[in-house]
Amino acid sequence: MTIFLLTALLLTLFSAYSLGQSKARSIALTQGRLHSLPSHYGGYVAIWCGVPLVLLLLLWWLGEPLVLKALVLDSFGERIQEMSPGRLGMLYAEVRNTASGISGFQSSDPEVLAAAKAYQHYAQRSQWIQVAVFVLVALGGLAFGWQRIRRDFRARQSVERAFNVFLILSSLIAVLTTVGIVVSLVFESLRFFELVPLQDFIFGLKWYPQIAIREDQAASAGAFGALPVFGGTLLISFVALCVAGPIGLFSAIYFAEYADRRVRTVVKPALEILAGIPTVVYGFFAALTVAPWVREFGIKLGFETSAQSALAAGLVMGVMIIPFVSSLSDDVINAVPQTLRDGSLALGATQSETIKQVVLPAALPGIVGAFLLAISRAIGETMIVVMAAGLNAKLTLNPLENVTTVTVQMVVSLIGDQEFDDPKTLSAFALGLMLFCVTLMLNVIAVQVVKRYREKYD
Amino acid sequence: MTDSGRRDKVPGFQRSKAQRSQQPVANRRLRRRYAAERRFQWYGRLAMLLGVAVLAFLVLTVFSSGHSAFVRHQIGVVVFFDTDALGITAQSPSEALEQAEYLVLLRKNIFKMFPQVRKRRDRKQLLGLISSNSGGELRDLVVSNPAVLGTKQQVWVTASSNVDQILKGNAPREIAEQHRLLNDKQLKWLDRLAGEGRVRTRFNPYFFTRGDSRAPEMAGIWGAMLGSFWALLVCLLLSFPLGVAAAVYLEEFAPKNGWSELIEVNINNLAAVPSIIFGLLGLAVFLNFFGVPRGTPLVGGMVLSLMTLPTIIITCRSALKAVPPSIREAAMGMGASPMQVVLHHVLPLALPGTLTGVIIGLARALGETAPLLMIGMFAFVVDLPEGLLDSATALPVQIYLWAESSERGYVELTAAGIMVILGFMIVMNSVAMYFRKRFERRW
Numbered sequence: 096m097t098i099f100l101l102t103a104l105l106l107t108l109f110s111a112y113s114l115g116q117s118k119a120r121s122i123a124l125t126q127g128r129l130h131s132l133p134s135h136y137g138g139y140v141a142i143w144c145g146v147p148l149v150l151l152l153l154l155w156w157l158g159e160p161l162v163l164k165a166l167v168l169d170s171f172g173e174r175i176q177e178m179s180p181g182r183l184g185m186l187y188a189e190v191r192n193t194a195s196g197i198s199g200f201q202s203s204d205p206e207v208l209a210a211a212k213a214y215q216h217y218a219q220r221s222q223w224i225q226v227a228v229f230v231l232v233a234l235g236g237l238a239f240g241w242q243r244i245r246r247d248f249r250a251r252q253s254v255e256r257a258f259n260v261f262l263i264l265s266s267l268i269a270v271l272t273t274v275g276i277v278v279s280l281v282f283e284s285l286r287f288f289e290l291v292p293l294q295d296f297i298f299g300l301k302w303y304p305q306i307a308i309r310e311d312q313a314a315s316a317g318a319f320g321a322l323p324v325f326g327g328t329l330l331i332s333f334v335a336l337c338v339a340g341p342i343g344l345f346s347a348i349y350f351a352e353y354a355d356r357r358v359r360t361v362v363k364p365a366l367e368i369l370a371g372i373p374t375v376v377y378g379f380f381a382a383l384t385v386a387p388w389v390r391e392f393g394i395k396l397g398f399e400t401s402a403q404s405a406l407a408a409g410l411v412m413g414v415m416i417i418p419f420v421s422s423l424s425d426d427v428i429n430a431v432p433q434t435l436r437d438g439s440l441a442l443g444a445t446q447s448e449t450i451k452q453v454v455l456p457a458a459l460p461g462i463v464g465a466f467l468l469a470i471s472r473a474i475g476e477t478m479i480v481v482m483a484a485g486l487n488a489k490l491t492l493n494p495l496e497n498v499t500t501v502t503v504q505m506v507v508s509l510i511g512d513q514e515f516d517d518p519k520t521l522s523a524f525a526l527g528l529m530l531f532c533v534t535l536m537l538n539v540i541a542v543q544v545v546k547r548y549r550e551k552y553d
Numbered sequence: 554m555t556d557s558g559r560r561d562k563v564p565g566f567q568r569s570k571a572q573r574s575q576q577p578v579a580n581r582r583l584r585r586r587y588a589a590e591r592r593f594q595w596y597g598r599l600a601m602l603l604g605v606a607v608l609a610f611l612v613l614t615v616f617s618s619g620h621s622a623f624v625r626h627q628i629g630v631v632v633f634f635d636t637d638a639l640g641i642t643a644q645s646p647s648e649a650l651e652q653a654e655y656l657v658l659l660r661k662n663i664f665k666m667f668p669q670v671r672k673r674r675d676r677k678q679l680l681g682l683i684s685s686n687s688g689g690e691l692r693d694l695v696v697s698n699p700a701v702l703g704t705k706q707q708v709w710v711t712a713s714s715n716v717d718q719i720l721k722g723n724a725p726r727e728i729a730e731q732h733r734l735l736n737d738k739q740l741k742w743l744d745r746l747a748g749e750g751r752v753r754t755r756f757n758p759y760f761f762t763r764g765d766s767r768a769p770e771m772a773g774i775w776g777a778m779l780g781s782f783w784a785l786l787v788c789l790l791l792s793f794p795l796g797v798a799a800a801v802y803l804e805e806f807a808p809k810n811g812w813s814e815l816i817e818v819n820i821n822n823l824a825a826v827p828s829i830i831f832g833l834l835g836l837a838v839f840l841n842f843f844g845v846p847r848g849t850p851l852v853g854g855m856v857l858s859l860m861t862l863p864t865i866i867i868t869c870r871s872a873l874k875a876v877p878p879s880i881r882e883a884a885m886g887m888g889a890s891p892m893q894v895v896l897h898h899v900l901p902l903a904l905p906g907t908l909t910g911v912i913i914g915l916a917r918a919l920g921e922t923a924p925l926l927m928i929g930m931f932a933f934v935v936d937l938p939e940g941l942l943d944s945a946t947a948l949p950v951q952i953y954l955w956a957e958s959s960e961r962g963y964v965e966l967t968a969a970g971i972m973v974i975l976g977f978m979i980v981m982n983s984v985a986m987y988f989r990k991r992f993e994r995r996w
Contacts, residue, residue, distance in 0.1 A: 160844055255892040262806060265798035269820045269866070272859050276830060279837030342600045349597025366604045371978065372611075373920030375949045376971050379956050380611050383618070383964070414607050421604075445586050447593035468825070475827025477923035478949075482956060502829050502923070509836065509927050527833045531826065538825045 100152060100229065107233045108145050111240065115140030118244050131251035139250045140240030142257050147232045155225050163221065167214045171206060190214055280531060283524035290518045291319045296525060298322065302488035302499075304508060304519045319522055321529065323488040327405065327498030331480060332473040334409025334494050335416060339469055342413075343420025344462065350421070351428040352450055363422075370418035378482030381411035386483055393495050401497035403485035409494065412479050419469040427461025427545070428454060460544045467541035471534040477502040501526045615975070619968025621721045622760055625770060627709040628683055628716070629751035632662045634695065634702045643699040650696050656688030659710065667742065678739055682746075684711040686771045709753065714769040714962030716743060720752070724961050734961060760969060764935045765951065769962025772955075774970050776937045780850055780930070780945030781919060783938060787854025788861055788918050793911055795858075796865030797900070800907075803866070804873040805895050824863040831860050832927025840928060848929035851941040856924045861914035868910025872903035905992030909985045916981040920974065922949040948974045 116137030123129050129136070164187055171186075186207070194211040244250070288296065299320015346366065350359055386407035393400030431454050439449040455462070485497035486507065505523040636642050638661070639653040660680060664670065670679050684690075687710035694708065695701060715734040718724040720743075724734045735743065746752050764776025807813040835856035839845045845852040876899050884894040925931065925947055933954070938945035946954065952974065955967040 157843065251890065255890060258892060259802075259806065262798045262802035265795045266802045266807070266816055268795055268799065269823055269862060270816055272823060272834070272862070273819050275838050276826065276834045279834055280830075283837060342603055345597045345600030346604055349594070349601050353594055353597055354601075362601055362605060365608060366601070369604065369608055371916070371920075371982070373922065373949050373971075373974055373978070375920075375922050375952045375956070376611070376615070376975070379952065379967055379971060380614060382956065384614055414604075414611075417604050445590045447590045448586070450593070471825065475829065477827070477829045478953065481923075482953070502827070505829060505833070506923070506926055509832075510931060524833060524837070527830055531830050534825065534827055535822065538822060542821075 100225075103229065104145070104148055104152070107148065107237075108141050111144040111233075111237050112137040112141040114237065115240060115244060118241065119250075122244065122246055126246045128246075130247050130249050131254075135250040135254050136244050136248075138254045139243070140237060142254065143240035144233055144236035146257075147236050148229065151225075151228060151232055155221075159221055159225075163214065163217055166217050167210050170210050170213050194218070276531065280524055280528040283521055284528045287518060287521035287525045290521065291525075295319060296321050300490060302504070304504070304522055317518060319518060319525075321501075321526065323490040324499060324501055324504055324526065325529070326490045327484070327488065328474055328500040328502075330492065330494060330498055331405050331409045331412060331484060331500060332470055334406055335413035335473045336466065336470060338410055338413025339416040339420050340466065343417045343465075343469070344424055346417075347421045347424035347428060348450060348455075350425050352446065352454070363425075366421055367418045369414060370416075372415075374415065374476060374478035375482070377411050377415050378478045381407055381479055381483035385411055389495075398495050400495045401485065403483060403497045404495045405484060405498045406494040408480050408483040411483065412473055412476055415476070415479065416469040416472050419472055420465050423465035423468065424458070424462050427458045427465070430461070431457045460547060464541040464545040467537050467544070471537035471541070474537075475502065475530060475534050477506060481506050501530050505530075612975075615968050615971050618723075619965055619970075619972045621723060622965040622969035623757055624721075624754050625757035625759070626712040626717045626720050627753050627755055628712045628746060629707045629709050629753070630659065630663055630683070631666060631705060632659060632691065632708045633705045634658070636703050639702070641702065643702045645699075647696060650699060651692060653692070653695075654688075655691040655695070659683075659688055659691055670742075675738065678736065679742060681713055681735075682716050682739060682743060684713050684770050685768055686766070687711055707751075709755075711759075711770050712752070714960065717770055718961050718965075719743075720754075721965075723965060760966070764937050765933055765946070765954070766935060767933075769958075769960055769966060772963075772966055774948070774951060774966075774973055776934055777946050777948045777951035777970070778973070779938050780853075780934070780951075781947040783850030783941055783945065784853040784857060784925075784930075784947055785915055785919060787851055787941060788857040789911070789915060791855065791858035792861040792865055792914070796862050796911075797869050797907060799862070800866045800869035800873060801895055801900065804870045805899065806891070820863050820866055823859075824867070827923075828860060828921055829923040829927065831856050832924030834859070835924060835928045846942055848932055848944045849942050850930075850938060850945050850947075852928050853925050853930045853945075853947060854941075856928060857918040857921060860921065860924070861911075861918050864914035864917070865907070865910050868913075869903065869907040872906030872910075873899060875906065876902045902994070905988055909989045912981050912985040912988070916978050916985075919947075919977060919981070920949055922947075922953055925950050926953075948977075 114137075116133045119129055119133040119136035123133065167190055168183065168187060189204075190207055190210045191214060193207055194214040296319050299318060300322055301318040301320045302323050303318045350363055354362070386402060386404065389404050389407040389410070390400045390402055393404070393406075435453050435457060436449055439453040440446070444452070480500045480503050484500060484503060486499050486503065487497040488499045488504075489496060491498065505526050508519050508523045635658065638658055639655070641649050641653050663679060663683070664676060667679055670676055690710050691708065712720070715724075716739075719726055719734055719740075726733065726740070730736055733740075743752070759771055759773045761773060762775050763771065763773030766772040803813060803816060807816075835852060839852050839855055840847055845855070880898055880902065881894050884898045885891075889897065930946055930950055931954070932944060932946060934944060934946050936943070948970065952967055952970040955963045955970060
């Protein structure tokens with residue numbers, strides 16, 4: 096049905112365009128020069144046809160399921176009065192599955208069967224009405240646009256105004272995305288905080304999101320203290336930064352100050368490949384290669400080492416964020432004015448002394464910014480920790496232990512059955528909100544730090 | 554002494570006693586400083602080499618554990634295509650040909666090759682040498698060539714994953730029986746087959762033609778590739794026009810005020826939001842609010858397009874910025890309206906630069922996993938997705954699914970899947986680089 100309507104939409108648009116264009120052409124032949132180009136008149140008619148049609152399709156797409164649900168559930172009468180929204184949804188799903196005839200979903204309840212009949216009836220009627228309205232709107236738009244075409248009608252201005260509106264709407268998508276992220280995170284988090292108090296979430300030391308099957312089971316309510324989860328994230332990010340910080344910074348210094356052009360053009364892109372490799376590849380590498388090494392090494396040294404240690408995940412994550420540190424630091428080191436270096440060298444300092452005592456202090460704010468951006472990447476990284484870190488929410492500083500992270504818990508609670516009145520599912524949104532705020536803050540601070548530094552030398 | 558005595562007579566070489574005693578100290582300090590300089594350079598070199606070495610090691614690990622997935626082992630079984638046992642003849646309709654019990658026939662013929670294996674348990678282990686899906690291979694053979702019915706043929710059927718892994722050397726052979734994938738008896742039978750020349754290695758077509766499977770030897774990446782293709786198609790169709798339109802507005806028409814600055818800050822921040830957050834957005838808005846079908850390439854592509862938009866907008870804006878004002882002024886002078894100037898002249902010149910950004914954005918979207926997990930493109934999908942509304946997985950998700958499977962045979966599949974995805978990324982990035990080189994214009 097959707098494909099049929101979309102094809103019809105395209106055909107209508109095309110014919111509206113050519114009709115308008117040909118009318119404009121014939122007017123131009125009989126009455127002389129038009130105000131705008133014939134294609135503008137064609138576009139004008141097409142817009143009058145297309146915009147209402149697209150709105151109509153959107154309206155149907157959004158509204159039809161709601162109306163159908165209300166109509167069908169109405170036929171149940173008394174029975175649904177005291178049902179919870181969740182149960183209602185399941186009942187409706189049963190009706191729909193019965194109506195669409197999916198095998199294995201046939202209900203035996205006579206009321207559901209009747210409702211399924213009604214559903215089919217309404218759905219069919221809705222389709223007919225949609226087609227009828229579609230044709231009416233298309234003809235109406237066509238007729239309206241068509242009769243407006245005159246020799247002196249300013250079609251170009253109208254078409255360009257419409258196009259301008261389209262451009263503005265497109266540029267608003269970015270804002271809408273941000274709004275969508277914030278609203279959906281806040282909305283679902285509020286539902287979560289109705290079930291779990293905010294202070295328990297932020298300051299709680301225990302994270303057991305499992306919900307007991309029976310009421311009387313131990314820990315039946317689950318515990319949602321986010322501190323150990325954030326602790327694990329910070330531990331792994333710290334390990335990652337210990338890897339990426341020195342390696343990234345030293346290679347940036349080498350690229351900017353020592354390397355000749357050939358090394359730079361070959362090795363620098365090679366390092367940047369590290370940022371383009373999909374994160375599941377790193378996850379595979381961490382889980383299959385690095386984690387067993389770390390475990391073996393730790394046991395050889397006499398430490399108790401988990402098979403999914405924070406160290407393994409952190410090491411690999413560190414490799415991933417090397418390019419973030421190195422290319423940003425490279426940029427800021429290059430931005431330090433040459434005069435500073437010349438002055439230092441002229442005073443007799445060696446090149447490394449110049450770098451350590453003049454260039455790096457001058458570039459420090461930018462380097463700090465690069466580190467902050469790298470940390471924000473590490474905190475938001477998902478696949479490496481999902482594949483290589485564990486599920487054990489534990490507040491510890493020992494990188495050989497099994498810890499869990501914010502992103503791992505989000506994935507775990509959303510894979511599988513999702514029930515939006517269950518704190519386990521909703522906790523993912525609360526964690527997501529925290530994650531969003533933290534990474535946003537780090538980014539804003541990093542950008543500010545870099546910006547302030549830039550103003551210093553220009 | 555005589556040496557320094559002579560020097561002292563040369564004008565300009567007069568030094569006090571104190572200076573002379575300091576000289577070795579200064580030299581020593583200079584040496585130290587130079588050594589520090591060399592050390593420092595070596596730190597830089599080491600750091601750089603370490604990064605490249607890790608990259609090389611990573612690629613090497615993937616290749617060494619993945620290359621074996623492109624071949625498979627086959628076992629030759631002498632099969633008598635008994636028309637009575639199958640209940641069909643060469644003249645039967647193709648439907649009957651497809652529904653006959655080939656697995657039963659295959660089993661019977663294998664037992665015939667090993668007449669000394671009698672016990673029920675042993676026979677079950679004997680069947681463990683061949684893939685549980687090899688009945689399907691027999692069926693395909695008969696359906697494509699019904700003339701084999703009633704004849705005796707040597708048929709090559711796919712070996713089971715355990716046999717495959719041991720023969721490839723991915724799983725050790727010389728270890729205690731209880732840790733080995735095959736037990737002693739199975740190994741004995743396998744060696745007998747190999748001695749008779751009934752084991753061979755061939756290219757593995759299933760990897761490139763099939764969807765996921767519970768049996769590693771039958772699993773393929775094609776279903777995931779199709780899923781990724783559909784999702785990226787949606788992503789391209791949404792993010793390319795919208796991204797270009799947004800960039801054109803912001804660069805060419807937007808008044809420079811707080812509002813457009815807000816949009817700009819927004820776009821830059823979106824590029825830094827963790828990808829998993831986009832998954833939450835897709836779950837809450839696309840799936841729960843708008844009711845887009847879960848786990849389909851449609852919703853996957855919609856989420857990915859939100860993530861690619863900032864990349865496209867940013868590259869398109871810089872491409873538009875690079876078009877010199879003289880072009881705009883010339884078009885304006887010929888009487889074009891501002892919209893015509895942009896659409897007819899500036900945008901076509903900026904398009905190659907934009908395409909580079911689009912391809913790079915798509916390559917990044919191809920590698921994204923986390924948001925797809927959130928919106929349910931995370932399922933065991935055997936059937937090949939044929940459209941936007943079929944449930945599907947994507948390449949990286951398939952790799953993740955295989956990596957989480959415990960069976961030995963999935964390890965090489967995971968690595969091979971990674972080789973495929975890395976191959977796609979290399980191709981896409983090379984195309985982008987080619988575009989940049991080919992169409993880069995300096996005014």
